[in-house]
Amino acid sequence: MKLLKKLLIGIVVVLVLVIIGGYTFLRTSFPRVSDAPDITVEITYERLERGEYLAHHxxxxxxxxxxxxxxLMTGPPVPGSEGLGGERFGPETGFPGNFYSRNITPAGVGNWT
Known part of the structure; x- marks a missing residue:
């Protein structure tokens, strides 16, 4: 009986230590960040040109x-399909399975930044 009591107390102590350790790990490992600020960026011709340059080149x-x-040689993008997605990448291109690129135009991603 005494052995069973000691065993149960030991199990409870270990469980409490695991719970406290897990809680401490979660509280100290992940950064505490506030919500992202709501910002608006002025859309200018220069910024649009810079974005186009970055996205294309x-x-x-x-x-x-x-x-x-x-x-065609090097498989250039079809004019007018830029950002629309839908290109398939499969095992023949080194992917494990089939992967389809997403639509990254404003119509496809909305206000996501």
Whole structure:
């Protein structure tokens, strides 16, 4: 009987320590951040041109998020399909399964930033 009582007390103590340790880990591991501020950015011609430059020539977003013509060398994006998504990436391109690029135009992502 004494052995059973000691065993139960030991199990309860271990459970309490695990709960306290888990709570402490969660409270100290993740940053405490406030809600993101609601900002508005003035849309100017220069900003639009910079965004177009970044999306087309630096980050190459439009290469994957547009339909590509693989009949031409390097598979350039089809004019007018930039950002519409729908391009399939499958096992033949190194993906484990089928992946379809998303629509990243304002109509597809809305006000997401």
């Amino acid at each position: 630096v980050s190459l977003c439009m290469d994957c998020h547009g339909t590509r013509d693989w009949n």
